[in-house]
Amino acid sequence: MTLTYDVIPITLVTGFLGSGKSTLLADLLEGAASRDCAVLVNEFGEVPLDHLLVGAIDAQTVLLANGCLCCAMRGELKDALATLFSRRARGELPPFSRVVIETSGLATPAPIVATLLGDPILRSHYVLAGTLSVVDAFNFAWQREKHPEWLAQVSTADRLLITKADLVDEARVEQLSTMLAELNPAASVDVRRAGANIDALRAALFEPGDVHNMIRRMGHAARVAASSGSLEPDTHRNALDASGIASFCLTFDEPIDWEVFTLWFTMLLNRHGDRILRVKGLLWLAGSDRPAVIHAIQHLVHPILHPDNVGPISADQRVSRLVFIASDLTAEAVQHSYYRFQRHLVKADH
Numbered sequence: 001m002t003l004t005y006d007v008i009p010i011t012l013v014t015g016f017l018g019s020g021k022s023t024l025l026a027d028l029l030e031g032a033a034s035r036d037c038a039v040l041v042n043e044f045g046e047v048p049l050d051h052l053l054v055g056a057i058d059a060q061t062v063l064l065a066n067g068c069l070c071c072a073m074r075g076e077l078k079d080a081l082a083t084l085f086s087r088r089a090r091g092e093l094p095p096f097s098r099v100v101i102e103t104s105g106l107a108t109p110a111p112i113v114a115t116l117l118g119d120p121i122l123r124s125h126y127v128l129a130g131t132l133s134v135v136d137a138f139n140f141a142w143q144r145e146k147h148p149e150w151l152a153q154v155s156t157a158d159r160l161l162i163t164k165a166d167l168v169d170e171a172r173v174e175q176l177s178t179m180l181a182e183l184n185p186a187a188s189v190d191v192r193r194a195g196a197n198i199d200a201l202r203a204a205l206f207e208p209g210d211v212h213n214m215i216r217r218m219g220h221a222a223r224v225a226a227s228s229g230s231l232e233p234d235t236h237r238n239a240l241d242a243s244g245i246a247s248f249c250l251t252f253d254e255p256i257d258w259e260v261f262t263l264w265f266t267m268l269l270n271r272h273g274d275r276i277l278r279v280k281g282l283l284w285l286a287g288s289d290r291p292a293v294i295h296a297i298q299h300l301v302h303p304i305l306h307p308d309n310v311g312p313i314s315a316d317q318r319v320s321r322l323v324f325i326a327s328d329l330t331a332e333a334v335q336h337s338y339y340r341f342q343r344h345l346v347k348a349d350h
Contacts, residue, residue, distance in 0.1 A: 007127050008085070010099045012112060014153040015134030016143045017105030020163040024134060024192070025102060028202045038088075038096040040080055077101070077115050078122060085125045099126065108152040110297050117300050128302060133157035137176055137191075138164045151245065154183055155277045155325045156297055161201075162191045185247050186280040186323035245277065248331035250338075252320040255286035257342075264341045265294075265301075268334070273299035275329055281322035294322075 015021045022041075028034060087093045103112060109131060116128045133153045136143065143150045154160065160180050165173050173191060180189050192201065261283065269276065279296040288306075295302035324334065 007123075007125050008097060008099055009129035010101060010116060010126050011129055012101050012103065012109060012131040013134070014103045014107065014109050014131065014157065015105065016136060016139075016147065016150050016153065018139065019105065019134040019136040020192075021102055021105070021134050024161070024163070024201075025100065027198055030198075034202065036095065036097045037100060038084060038093075038098070039100045039102065040077075040084070041102045077112060078119055081122055081126060098129075106147075106149050108149050109156045110152065110300075113156070113297050113302075114300055117302060130158040131156055132159040132161060135160055135162050135176065135180065136164050137162050137173055138167045140176055140179075151183070152277070154180060155245070157184060157187050158280070158295075160184065160187050160189045162189070165191050165193055183245075183247060184278070184325060185249065186278075245325065245327050247323060247325045248334075250322045250324070250331060250335050252283075252322075255318075256283045256292075256320050258285050258292070260342055260345055261338075263345075264338050265296075267341070268337065269296060269299050269301070272326070272329060276324060276326045278325040279322060281320070283320040283322075284318045291320075 013021055013025065025039065029037065029039065081099070084093070084099070088095060101112070103109065113128060113131075116122055116126060133156075135154065140150070162173060162176060162180075177189050177191070180187070190201075276296070276298055279294070281294045283292045283294060285292055290306045290308070293305040293307065324331075
């Protein structure tokens with residue numbers, strides 16, 4: 001799938017303290033493939049990228065050996081991004097065509113996403129292309145139990161990357177993979193192992209996903225939601241239940257009326273946005289051969305994407321799916337509200 005951006009895409013990289021975000025970025029940013037990238041980090045001095053540096057442009061910006069930029073983000077995200085774009089436009093910095101933001105290990109993504117989506121100046125220059133969360137296989141249990149930021153980082157990600165898999169046995173990696181699939185079934189889950197293909201990881205970080213893979217993942221999300229109630233009770237199942245947060249997937253076989261859907265979805269987020277951590281969906285719209293990809297976090301909706309070059313999609317694959325990660329909301333209640341709203345509009349038209 002090829003997405004054409006009128007503005008610069010941003011990839012958000014999150015993960016709890018010590019999960020391996022900076023190590024991952026240091027590996028991915030080596031070589032010519034990432035030279036057109038700018039990286040924003042919370043505090044440059046805390047990031048182990050020094051072996052890549054060739055010289056400072058100023059106190060906050062350095063040029064890495066591959067030609068990309070790394071900037072300290074000591075102020076507000078809005079100011080850092082606006083300044084970066086202005087200096088690029090004036091020719092004070094080497095040109096870049098994408099941005100990676102590495103968050104603090106204790107940051108929750110929602111305020112960052114709110115800034116990117118809500119500020120009109122930033123929206124005219126940047127678009128949020130995706131969120132990757134790095135998950136520590138060795139320390140995830142206590143991090144999840146003690147720190148709500150861990151859950152927020154996992155729940156809002158498009159891609160989840162398990163690190164430190166070589167420090168634990170395979171059973172623990174499988175346990176973590178299963179937990180992540182339950183918490184965020186719409187996200188892809190990958191494991192970083194010794195000798196992993198860096199080009200494949202780089203593509204996962206920088207490139208938008210393929211529609212066919214997204215359809216498969218959304219189908220997987222539906223199966224996870226359908227089977228989660230029958231899982232045998234265990235420690236990690238009880239931990240999920242205790243959190244009060246659950247994921248579920250709504251499916252729609254009929255083409256979606258976009259006007260009806262947007263009115264309903266706006267009202268849903270207005271009323272229940274505080275309880276909705278994440279929504280991700282792939283919708284087949286009436287009268288269109290291209291799906292609409294929708295993302296939302298709480299009350300905020302990302303710009304809708306209509307991917308090009310979808311290719312042949314069979315009729316049985318054209319099932320619209322919406323994955324929710326929410327607190328104290330059920331699939332039955334949300335789906336009932338949609339059909340009730342739909343019937344109400346039909347009656348009003350007649």
